[in-house]
Amino acid sequence: MGEPAINELEFLAEILRKHPTDSLRKIAEEEGMDYYRLKRMYDRYYGKYISVNAMYNIRVIGLRSYLAFLGVPSERILEVGYRMTQNPFVAYVNPAFGFKNGLSAIIYVPDDQRDDIDEMLSRYSDDYEYHEVRAYPYSGDDNFGEWTLAYEYAVLMDILKVDARTPVTKIAERLGKTRPTVKFMINRLREMGILISFEPTVDNNVHDRSVLGITETLDESVLERFREYEITVGVFPGRGYVLEWFFSSKEDLGTKILEFSSYVDRILISYFDPTFKELNDRNSINVYSRIVKKDGSGYRSILEF
Template sequence: MPEPVMEELELLVEILDRHPLESLRRIAESEGIEYYRLKRLHDKYYGKYLTVSASANIRRIGLRSFVAFLSVSPDRLMEVASRVTRNPFIGYANPAFGFKNGLSLTIYVPDKQKKLVGKMLSKYSDDYEYYEVRAYPYSGDEDFGDWYLSYDYAVLLDILKWDARTPITEISRRLGKSRPTVRYMIKRLQEEGIIVKFAPLVDMNIHNRGVIGLTKHLDDEVLERFKEYEITVGVLPGYGYILEWFFSSKEDLGSKVLEFSNYVEKLLIEYFDPVFKEMNDRNLKDRYQRMVKEDGNGYRSILEF
C-alpha cells in the first residue's frame, strides 16, 4: 500500500470529524468542496488508513474496564492468545514482557460479574494480576447501568463501532429492518447516552510498541515531561495509576525503558504485532452481539468462552 499524503489524509480526517455520518454529496455541499475531489480522497484513504467509529459510554450499559497481565510461556503464547481473542469480553490482547511475561489484556466486564474476573483469567494462566481502570481524572462515579435493549441493538453497536459510515441500506439489510427504523435506533442510542460521538480513527501503524507502567503515585510533572509523546493515563482504584507510552520500534527501546522507569514501580513492554491485530479485529467485529444474550435479557457469562 503506498504511503499516504499526510496533507490529504489530515484534510479528510478534519472533514469527517465535522460530518461523520453524512453522505459525500452533502458533505461536499456543506464544505464547498468539489464532490469528485472529496470522493477521490474518500476512496483513497477510507477503510485503509482511517474509519469513523462510534464512541460508546460502556458504563451506561453496565460494563467495567479492566487491564490484566498474564504469564504465558513462549511455546504457549499463540495458543493462549487464540483462545483469549475468541472471548468477546476481552477487548485487546498483545504480547508483553516485563513484570509479567506473556500477554497484556484489556477487558470489559458486566458490573454484575466483576467478581468473576479472576476465575476467568485462571482459564488462561495460573499467574496473573488485574486492575480495574477508570478515566483520568477519576470522578468516583459508581453509577453503572445494565444491558436493557433488544439484541438488534447489540448488532447495531457492532456495526457502528466497526464502521459508522456503513450505508443505512446495508444496516437495514443486516438487521432486517426498514431504514426509518434503523435511523430511530441510532438516534435512540445517542439520546440515551450510549453512543457519545462518532469520530474518525486513523490507523497507520506508526506506533508498534508500548511501554506500560503502574505507579501508586502520579506526579503531574509526568504529563508535562512527556507532552511530546503519545501517552495515556488511567486511574486504578485502590492501587494508583496506569501510564502507557506509545512509540515506534525504530526508536531506541533501552533508552525508553530507562527513561520511563523513573516514574513507575512496575513496567513492561507491549508489542503491537500484525498477527495479534488480526485476531483482535476479528474479535471486535461482532463483540457486543456475542456478549449479549439473544433474547436481549442481559449479558452472557464471561466464563462461557
C-alpha cells in the same frame, strides 16, 4: 497502493471529525471543496487507513473495564493469545514483557460477573493480575447500568463500531427494519447516553510498541514532559494509575525505559504484533452481538467462551 500521504490522511481525518456521517456531497458543499477531489481521497484511504467508529459509554450498559497481565511461557504466547481472542469479553490482547512476561489484555466484564474474573483468567494462566481501569481524570461515578435493550441494538452497536458511515439502508436490511426505525434506534442510543460520538480512527502503522507503567501516585508533569509522544492515562480507582506511551520499534527501547521509569513504579513493554492485530480485529467485529443474549435479557457469562 503506495504508502499514504500523511498530510492527506490527516486532512481527511479532520474533515470526518467534523462530518462523521454526512455524505461526501454534503461535506464538499459545506466545506467548499471540490467533490471529486474529496471522493478520490476518500476512496483511496477510507476503510484501508482510516474509518469512523462509534464511541460508547460502556458503564451505562453495565460493563466494567479491566487491564490484565498474564505470565505465559514464550512458546505458548500465540496459543494462549488465540484462545483469549475467541472470548468476546476480551477486547484486546498483545504480547508484553516486563513486570509480567507474557500477555497484556483489556477485558470487559458485566457488573454482576466481577466474581468470575479469577476463574476466567486462570483458564489462560496460573500467574496473573488485573486492575479495574477508568478514564482520567476519574469522576468518581460508580453507578453501573445494565443491558435493557432488544438484541437488535447489540447488532446495531457492532455495525456502528466497525463503520459508523455504513448507509442507513444497509443497516436496515441487516436488521430487517425500516430506515426510520434504524434512525430511531440510533437516537435512542444517544438519548440513553450509550452512544457518545462518532470518531475517525487512523490505522496506526507507526507506533508498534508501547511502554506501560503503573504507579501509585501521578506526577502530572509527565503529561507536559512527554507531550510530543502519544500518551494515555488511566485510573485504578483508589489504587493508582496506569500510563502508556506509544512509539516506534525504530526508536531505542532502552532510552524509553530510562525516560519513563522515574515516573512509574513498574514497567512493561507491549508489542503490537501483526498476527495479534488480526486476531484482535477478528474478535472485535461482532462483540456486542456475541456477549448479549439473543432474547435481550442480559449478558452471557464470561466463562462460556
